[in-house]
Each structure stands twice: as C-alpha cells, then as structure tokens.
Amino acid sequence: xxxxxxxxxxxxxxxxxxxxxxxxxxxxxxxxxxxxxxxxxxxxxxxxxxxxxxxxxxxxxxxxxxxxxxxxxxxxxxxxxxxxxxxxxxxxxxxxxxxxxxxxxxx
Numbered sequence: 001x002x003x004x005x006x007x008x009x010x011x012x013x014x015x016x017x018x019x020x021x022x023x024x025x026x027x028x029x030x031x032x033x034x035x036x037x038x039x040x041x042x043x044x045x046x047x048x049x050x051x052x053x054x055x056x057x058x059x060x061x062x063x064x065x066x067x068x069x070x071x072x073x074x075x076x077x078x079x080x081x082x083x084x085x086x087x088x089x090x091x092x093x094x095x096x097x098x099x100x101x102x103x104x105x106x107x
C-alpha cells in the first residue's frame with residue numbers, strides 16, 4: 001500500500017509541470033486571438049477617426065484594452081490605416097506583434 005502511494009506522488013510531481021506548461025500555452029493562445037480581434041477593432045476606430053479628421057493614434061489607443069496599448073503603432077497610407085499591436089505575454093521570451101488594416105471609406 002505504501003508503494004502505490006509513493007508512485008502516485010511521483011506521478012503527480014512529474015505531471016504538474018506538464019499541466020502548467022499546457023495551461024500557459026493555452027492562455028497565451030487565447031491572448032493571441034484576443035489581440036487579433038482587438039487590433040481589428042482599433043484599426044476600424046482609427047479609420048473612422050481619420051475619416052472625420054480626428055487624430056488616429058488616440059482613437060486606436062482608446063479602442064484597445066490597457067494591456068495592449070504599450071507598443072501600439074499606427075500608420076496611414078493612401079486610404080488605409082494600419083495598426084500594429086504587441087500580444088501581451090504570459091510565457092517568458094514570447095514576442096509577437098499583430099497587424100490589422102482598415103480602409104478609410106469616404107461616402
């Protein structure tokens with residue numbers, strides 16, 4: 001009986017880091033998806049701001065959650081607003097930025 005209890009302890013000790021790694025990877029993947037959606041939203045907000053003659057940088061920043069505002073880059077070209085947003089990281093060493101574009105459509 002003592003032998004099986006010891007085996008369970010060893011299995012748990014080996015399994016816990018693997019479960020933690022999988023949990024962190026899933027959380028990071030969710031953050032990538034959330035950032036992609038948020039970047040699209042910020043690009044559309046910046047395009048609307050450009051259409052009415054307002055500054056695009058504050059419009060894009062205002063459309064993003066606070067954790068994504070650091071490192072925000074907004075650029076405009078002929079009829080398009082591009083927004084580049086850094087993905088918040090949970091895993092050390094993970095570095096990814098996503099870019100979203102939105103057309104400035106005048107009616």
